[in-house]
Amino acid sequence: xxxxxxxxxxxxxxxxxxxxxxxxxxxxxxxxxxxxxxxxxxxxxxxxxxxxxxxxxxxxxxxxxxxxxxxxxxxxxxxxxxxxxxxxxxxxxxxxxxxxxxxxxxxxxx
Amino acid sequence: xxxxxxxxxxxxxxxxxxxxxxxxxxxxxxxxxxxxxxxxxxxxxxxxxxxxxxxxxxxxxxxxxxxxxxxxxxxxxxxxxxxxxxxxxxxxxxxxxxxxxxxxxxxxxxxxx
Numbered sequence: 001x002x003x004x005x006x007x008x009x010x011x012x013x014x015x016x017x018x019x020x021x022x023x024x025x026x027x028x029x030x031x032x033x034x035x036x037x038x039x040x041x042x043x044x045x046x047x048x049x050x051x052x053x054x055x056x057x058x059x060x061x062x063x064x065x066x067x068x069x070x071x072x073x074x075x076x077x078x079x080x081x082x083x084x085x086x087x088x089x090x091x092x093x094x095x096x097x098x099x100x101x102x103x104x105x106x107x108x109x110x
Numbered sequence: 111x112x113x114x115x116x117x118x119x120x121x122x123x124x125x126x127x128x129x130x131x132x133x134x135x136x137x138x139x140x141x142x143x144x145x146x147x148x149x150x151x152x153x154x155x156x157x158x159x160x161x162x163x164x165x166x167x168x169x170x171x172x173x174x175x176x177x178x179x180x181x182x183x184x185x186x187x188x189x190x191x192x193x194x195x196x197x198x199x200x201x202x203x204x205x206x207x208x209x210x211x212x213x214x215x216x217x218x219x220x221x222x223x
Contacts, residue, residue, distance in 0.1 A: 035210065037155070047212075071130070097167065099145070099169075
């Protein structure tokens with residue numbers, strides 16, 4: 001059971017917009033920054049969003065992040081076939097004094 | 111460019127220990143923590159802990175079984191996991207800093223009798 005809760009799956013067709021949620025609590029999502037990672041099979045995770053909504057250099061602006069209260073979201077606009085991957089949210093947890101990940105969301109591009 | 115290069119795959123027997131290294135380049139090693147994360151087959155990402163130039167911080171689950179160190183002169187961080195069990199079979203990654211913005215390529219550790 002992950003500390004941060006994500007839907008196990010999501011899907012969309014090319015060109016659509018998809019949003020993946022990440023639900024936490026006061027000790028993690030509310031109090032600390034949320035990051036999002038993309039995980040392709042056989043590859044290392046890739047940082048997509050840091051500090052709730054900041055995109056590192058090289059990440060397309062189709063990817064955006066937001067946070068409100070105990071939830072954070074990753075939105076992918078203009079969905080492309082290469083976006084098919086697992087997506088994970090993460091945050092520091094003040095109670096556990098460590099980082100916590102969501103269980104991951106498998107995105108399928110139909 | 112910033113790179114984290116990890117040591118090669120390991121096969122260990124239950125009860126043994128394994129040490130994975132992570133050599134960094136392209137930035138000042140002293141200025142960033144190094145995090146360790148693992149992923150078992152079909153499972154999610156699991157944060158294990160971090161190490162900086164002063165101390166380490168471990169996830170509760172790994173306290174007493176994991177040691178994280180770093181050698182500044184070699185720009186290398188190490189993660190040692192002891193008393194290995196079959197469920198420690200996973201890919202182990204190192205990653206830079208609070209945001210974990212750059213990752214190593216991963217090291218496969220297989221625990222099998």
